[in-house]
Amino acid sequence: MDQESMEMFGKVLDKLDSIDGRLDKMENRLDKVENRLDKVENRLDVIEVRQNKMSSQLTELQLSQKLFEMNTNRNLAKLQDSVDTIEEILKMNDLLPR
Secondary structure (H helix, E strand, O other), X not given: XXXXXXXXXXXXXXHHHHHHHHHHHHHXXXXXXXXXXXXXXXXXXXXXXXXXXHHHHHHHHHHHHHHHHHHHXXXXXXXXXXXHHHHHHHHHOOOOOO
């Protein structure tokens, strides 16, 4: 090989070394980004678990509220029946005006 070809290969090798160095830096940066994304993913997993638990608790609360409403309405209906009965008895005994 002549001197000119040797110089050309030297320049090409220098360029490849430069590119290799830049690629190493990019790889390091991508590794850091990947680590940060892993942390974000872990935090999202925790948030998802918490959200699922809260959803379940909300469903239980809604069920409890519906049961409370149903029982309250039933008890109020019984109470109204009792009041109506008392009112009719008082009217029959002329203790309340008709």
